Amino acid sequence: MKTNIFGLDTEGLAEALKPFKLPAYRTKQIAEWMYQKGAVHFSDMTNLPKKLREELEAAFDINRAKLVEQWDSSDGKTSKYLLEFNDGVAVETVLMRQPYGNSVCISTQAGCAMGCAFCASTVNGVARSLTRGEMLAEVLFIDDLLKKEDKKVDTMVLMGSGEPMMNYDEVMAFLHLMHEPYCKNFSYRNVALSTSGVVPGIYRLMEENLPITLSISLHAPNDTVRDKIMPVNKKWKIAEVVKAGKLYGEKTKRRVTYEYILIENVNDGEEHARELSHLLHGQLANVNLIPINPVTERALFRPSAERIQRFLDILTRQHISATIRKEMGTDIQAACGQLRNQYMKENDA
Structure with a gap:
């Protein structure tokens, strides 16, 4: 059985290639072929000797991801891809064409175990965590598409299916690999992790x-509301979460974003806005208000435009930096988990 080497850094590659007794520079060449030039077969690596290419082809695989389904928004700005890995597990990856560049939203797990009431990713639980190579495959799939337009991935958000902190080691290994010059030389400053x-x-x-x-x-200004919609709050209460966020901002000098999904008659009242303002007062932070994306499996609804605006106005008057997220891909159910859930239903039928 052949070994998959996609996702290895040069140190891991050097270890895998030890039996071939190759000079050190070959390791970097192979990494560049896989991560920069998109090679999925050793026969494509033309600066390697032909005999070596044949030997490596017999010993190793370069497994990436296969496109299963694609949805494109009517405005052409958002595309959602269902990508499948070798074991049949599928995840969603989203390309968002923003005014400031192309942003990719990747999944870190197949499904999610966190159980948030408003999220489609949790409906079927978590199948498994993704490897660093599988997360990289998501990004490179999008990057290869953009290359055809002479464009590239400019920013990356780890906000798709899954909880990155529950797959911490692989997520960090993936980010370090993306940052390597022989891979994408991707700046950490262009990464947001949720x-x-x-x-x-x-x-x-x-x-x-x-x-x-x-x-x-965050999605709530107090433990009573957050306990109902986010089971994670029963382990780490809202005061602990906000304290950790405050310290993160102070240490890294990076403004923390608090995501707040607005749900009608759950967390969108004027008293909730005032409570949230008090909770975040004095923080190096921004509140990103997100009108809930309807999820058929959940009976939670979007507030009216008037209620959303009133919530924002209260935060602004209390000197809390806040914005309403510009919606992208609503017509293709771009919220994480929805395409994967549909795919699972169709394949179980």
Whole structure:
């Protein structure tokens, strides 16, 4: 059985290639072929001797991801891809064409175990965590598409299916690999990582001392509301989460984003806005208000435009930096988990 080497850094590659007794520069060549030039067969690596290419082809695989389904928004700005890995597990990856560049939203797990009431990713639980190579395959799939337009991935958000902090080691290995010059030379400053409030993970990330933007899915101003819609709050209460976010901002000098999904008659009242203002007062932070994306499996609804605007106005008057997220891909169910759930239903039928 052949070994998959896609996702290895040069150190891991050197270890895998030891039996071939290759000079050190060959390791970097192979990495560049896989990660920069998109090679999936050793026969494509033309600066390697032909005999070596044949030997490597017999010993190793370069497994990436296969496109299963694609949805494109009517305005052409958002595309959602269902990508399948070798074991049949599928995940969603989204390309968002923003005014400031192309952003890719990747999944870190297939499904999610966090159980948030408003999220489609949790409906079928978590199948498994993704490897660093599988996360990289998501990005390179999008990057290969953009190359045809003489464009590239400019920013990356780890906000798709899954909780990155529950797959911490592989997520960090993936980010380090993306940053390597022989891979994508991707700046940490162009990365945003979202967590549902796994406090130990926030502190671990803070100690990495990397300029990664942290997004915290808050979605409530108090424990009573958050307990109902986010089971994670029963382990790490809202005060602990906000304290961790505050310390992260102070240490990294990066503005923390608090994601707040507005749900009609659940967390969108004027008293909720005032409470949220008090909770975040004095923080280096921004609130990203997100009108809920309808999920058929959940009976939660979007507030009216008037209620959304009133919520924003209260935050602004209290000197809390806040914006309403510009919606992209609503017509293709671009919220994470929805395409995968449909695919699972069709394949179970």
